[in-house]
Amino acid sequence: MFMNLIANAINALEESNKARSFQQIKDNPNRITIQTTLSEDGHHILIRIQDNDQGMSENVKQKLFDYLFTTKAVGKGTGLGLSIS
Structure with missing residues (x-):
């Protein structure tokens, strides 16, 4: 984590x-x-x-632990990190 x-x-x-x-x-x-x-x-x-x-927007904060959520471009992240942590 x-x-x-x-x-x-x-x-x-x-x-x-x-x-x-x-x-x-x-x-x-x-x-x-x-x-x-x-x-x-x-x-x-x-x-x-x-x-x-600079920190995260409120929109990102609300989705932060959602499965497969990522702010990275396609192919740059899986979105699994915080949801499984």
Whole structure:
């Protein structure tokens, strides 16, 4: 599941770079942050994976875990990642 989330973040950042100049990328480089913390009760671990891309539209958020849903072009993704994760 973590590999899927990280791979999705990498793909999103690479895609967003296509519309950015070298200087824009240099001024605001791509970043993926992984943070782990212990919950207050000490019985759970919280894991946050975040990138600094523009985020998802509300339409995409509503379909995110749907089987076979993908935002990628035909042949570029299966849409299985988050639904099976």
